[in-house]
Amino acid sequence: MLGLEGKTAIVTGAGRGIGRDIALTLGEYGVDVAVVDVDIAGAGETVSQLVGMGRAGLALECDVSDTGQAQRCIDEVLKWHDQIHILVNNAGITRDNLLLRMSEQEWRSVIDVNLTGTFNFTKAVSKHMIRKRYGRIVSISSVIGLMGNAGQGNYAASKAGIIGFTKAIAKELAARNITVNAIAPGFIETAMTASLPEKRREEMQGMIPLGMFGTGRDVSNIVVFLVSELGGYVTGQVIHCDGGMVMS
Numbered sequence: 001m002l003g004l005e006g007k008t009a010i011v012t013g014a015g016r017g018i019g020r021d022i023a024l025t026l027g028e029y030g031v032d033v034a035v036v037d038v039d040i041a042g043a044g045e046t047v048s049q050l051v052g053m054g055r056a057g058l059a060l061e062c063d064v065s066d067t068g069q070a071q072r073c074i075d076e077v078l079k080w081h082d083q084i085h086i087l088v089n090n091a092g093i094t095r096d097n098l099l100l101r102m103s104e105q106e107w108r109s110v111i112d113v114n115l116t117g118t119f120n121f122t123k124a125v126s127k128h129m130i131r132k133r134y135g136r137i138v139s140i141s142s143v144i145g146l147m148g149n150a151g152q153g154n155y156a157a158s159k160a161g162i163i164g165f166t167k168a169i170a171k172e173l174a175a176r177n178i179t180v181n182a183i184a185p186g187f188i189e190t191a192m193t194a195s196l197p198e199k200r201r202e203e204m205q206g207m208i209p210l211g212m213f214g215t216g217r218d219v220s221n222i223v224v225f226l227v228s229e230l231g232g233y234v235t236g237q238v239i240h241c242d243g244g245m246v247m248s
């Protein structure tokens with residue numbers, strides 16, 4: 001019913017965290033996954049888990065902000081499997097600082113990985129998807145790209161940039177049967193949120209109408225919807241996954 005069995009996906013930043021959850025969830029639905037990460041050991045571990053589930057996986061070491069490396073990844077995946085049906089742009093970093101203290105390096109590194117990385121992979125895979133007249137592209141933005149946050153000017157700009165990029169490219173590629181969407185997660189349970197002091201966790205939970213952090217699985221479930229037959233008529237959208245933090 002979902003139409004995902006036997007499809008091939010690329011998930012960037014899938015060596016741990018939400019990206020690994022997305023890769024493994026797609027694997028559960030019958031998708032073979034190319035796992036892209038700067039951390040090849042993490043990517044290898046995700047692939048081991050996919051193989052343990054009976055799926056095929058390919059670990060690729062890549063800095064998504066490097067245009068040449070991104071193109072080489074797409075070429076490698078096309079040598080492995082002859083069609084790429086799904087791209088999930090998930091790799092992302094933070095380098096937080098208040099504006100007056102933020103260095104050019106902190107600004108550039110976040111824009112380069114989060115926004116240019118999304119551009120690099122989307123452009124490289126689009127050439128192939130246009131030829132095949134099929135594609136599903138999902139990029140992971142953030143509530144911070146919708147509402148801003150003091151100390152995260154670089155991150156907010158990169159995540160808001162992903163939203164504008166998603167809408168523009170959705171319009172460019174719609175006629176080729178390629179959908180392009182974004183997900184804006186709120187606070188998701190990760191190693192970072194787990195290590196926060198209890199008081200800070202409670203403060204953060206107080207900002208969430210549903211009163212709890214989300215999980216990688218919550219984000220992955222939306223990815224599955226968007227890339228499956230269920231989401232075939234959805235493009236250019238930003239799906240919030242934040243327990244009701246941002247309502248618009």
Ligand code: NAP
Binds near residue numbers: 019039093140189
């Ligand atoms: P994470 O645990 O830090 O995982 C990100 C992965 O991306 C890591 O494996 C990291 O490798 C990799 N990566 C970093 N830079 C890369 C690059 N240049 N090229 C390729 N891979 C790179 O992050 P997460 O919390 O799972 O977040 C995943 C995505 O969701 C990000 O885009 C983030 O902005 C977004 N998001 C997260 C939350 C949240 O609450 N966690 C909320 C909203 C949005 P290393 O381990 O070697 O750095």
